[in-house]
Amino acid sequence: MIKYTKPLEQTTWKEMEVGGVLTVPGSAREYRTGDWRSQHPVWTKSRCIRCGVCWTVCPEPAIVEEPGGYFDMDPNYCKGCGICARECVTGCISMVPEEE
Amino acid sequence: MSAHPAKAQRVGMEVSIAVSHAVQMARAEAIAAYPITPQTHIVEHLSSLVANGELEAEFINVESEHSALSACIGMSAAGARTFTATSSQGLALMHEILFIASGMRLPIVMVVANRALSAPLSIWNDHSDIMGARDIGWIQVFVKNGQEAYDHTIMAFKIAEHPEVLLPTIVNLDGFILSHVVEALEFIGQEEVDGFLPPYQPRYRLDPKKPVTMGAFAMPEIYTEVKFAHQVALTNSARHILEVWEEWAGLTGRRYRPVETYLTEDARVLFLTMGSLTEVAEVAVEEMRAKGVPVGLVSLRLWRPFPFEALREAVKEAELLIVCDRALSPGGPGGPVHSEVRTCLYPLETRPATVNYIIGLGGRDVPPEAFHDILAQAQKEQESGPSGEFFLYGVRG
Amino acid sequence: MLEIRFHGRGGQGAVTSVELLALAAIHEGKFAQGFPSFGPERRGAPVLAFLRINDRPIRLRCKIAHPDVVLILDPSLIRIQKPAADLKPEGIIVLNSPKDPAEVRREFGFTHRLALVDANTIAREILGVPITNTTMLGALLKATGVVRVESLEEPLKERFGPLAVKNFNALKTAYERTVVEEARS
Secondary structure (H helix, E strand, O other): OOOOOOOHHHOOHHHOOHHHOEOOOOHHHHOOHHHHOOEEEEEOHHHOOOOOHHHHHOOOOOEEEOOOOOEEEOOOOOOOOOHHHHHOOOOOEEEEEOOO | OOOOOOOOEEEEEEHHHHHHHHHHHOOOOEEEEOOOOOOHHHHHHHHHHHHOOOOOOEEEEOOOHHHHHHHHHHHHHOOOOEEEEEOHHHHHHOHHHHHHHHHOOOOOEEEEEEOOOOOOOOOOOOOHHHHOOOOOOOEEEEOOOHHHHHHHHHHHHHHHHOOOOOOOEEEEEEOOOOOOOEEEEEEOOHHHHHHHOOOOOOOOOOOOOOOOEOOOOOOHHHHHHHHHHHHHHHHHHHHHHHHHHHHHHHHHOOOOOOEEEEOOOOOOEEEEEOOOHHHHHHHHHHHHHHOOOOEEEEEEOEEEOOOHHHHHHHHOOOOEEEEEEOOOEOOOOEOHHHHHHHHHHOOOOOOOEEEEEEOOHHHOOOOHHHHHHHHHHHHHHHHHOOOOOOEEOOOOO | OEEEEEEEEOOOOHHHHHHHHHHHHHHOOOEEEEEEOOOOOOOOOEEEEEEEEEOOOOOOOOOOOOOOEEEEOOHHHHHHHOOOOOOOOOOEEEEEOOOOHHHHHHHHOOOOEEEEEOHHHHHHHHOOOOOOHHHHHHHHHHHHOOOOHHHHHHHHHHHHHHHHHHHHHHHHHHHHHOEEEOOOO
């Protein structure tokens, strides 16, 4: 995704980098995939063994480790795919619809 | 081969070998190629130069032309001066990667030893291969003899790598007709080449210390703008191409122009040719002039970017322009060169009539007599009004 | 400009001969153009190779249709290729044959100038193999004088390395033994 300082639809051809090169590393971070989400994971801490499997399997990666070794999602990037819930060793993650 | 490329000298050499020495003198750092007739001798000799330690470069053997150009893209993106060569089916197999190289603005230099496309299988020369790659967004140059093949191979690196250009560049040389001929050439010295062509300074390169993303994907909101920036760069490259050619002229005395003319003074009829047909046409035009027929020759050296203004200027006084194509556009208007020439001339209020002859397909020999024949036929066609969109010269039946 | 067409069979070295002579001419400061009859060369199949030598740059990029010289490495090709058919009237036929000129003329109907040498015998004597391409260059030089004999020494060295001396000797021997006979009407 080519991202410039202006919104895409206002960027002119003169503002293109040669060959559409993206000069800022990690610029995909500005693309908030969290907007895509229709559900999100919720951890039940009492059953969490802090193994980190959810963190490992998250494709984004949008799961962050919290103080104490527990995990939570990063709302900016979590797409709500549910892989973490499916792979959780103890079944402590449940997917909750956004509107609730 | 006798040439030691370190010093300026006159050499006798197969043109393919001279091209590989041009690449050596240009100090190419990365080569990936796959052998295909009639281009094979170029990369074969380069691989020997690398293996013998006479050229310090990475030579990647690959299993196809698709991979050859893909590897070149990677090496060029990493900042290396990169070369490849191909022909015919090989160029066709590269097709999708050709667009990636130019879209990413990587200054790869490629020599295409032009050859017909199958079927039927033909290893001989025509321009079908490169005309099928007309819109790939590369700079494209044609040469008419071995000296020009050597000169333009070196110059192509300087043009491609120019900071205002950054476009891959193809040097077209006619397969066999030029590639396999032993002839006399003038080499310039290594020091002169080094002075002319300093090391490549990439604008961006793949470097873990300073990461960039190349070849990213583009949403519909931005794709048109990226493409137009490429188009403008290709069009504007013309002035830098000329600068490089002028610098070369200062160095060697050999001056190249986007459109070149031969005996066009007072010529009412002009031939237009590309590649090795040009020299044969020069001989024919001299013979015609000797008989008092006011005929001249225009040749297109630069095919992309197309030299609109130079061509209009070169032909504006003529009454008839006979465009000689070496490729056919089946079911279309005839030859691709003629189509473009006609488009170029269309806005002019007064312009020569054009007649299109397609000659030399699949290695058919083109002696000077062919041009005499074509002149007679074309004048008849002009008098009566052309009886066809184009004529396939010499076809039987 | 001198236009020479070589007639041989794939593997007999016609293309090599053309290249060597082109290089010799270029080393003398002349212009030359040597090229094969492009195509998939197959051992034993009849092949052509072309050579142009001139004092000025050469711009023809086509085959040689009306040569000044035809050089025939293998007499068995005469019936197949009819090499003399399009030779210029003042042209010369350079032929590898052990026969005498009268016999050759009778057999093939040649009327042109004729240069004859038994290159097979020379090649066997000196090279130990009946490969006549370099030997026949001696006959060509005798017939045409197009380059100096010494001018071949360097190209032969580059091409054949240690075998160059024998090839050069074969060439010189052929030069001495070649018989040139004027045209017959």
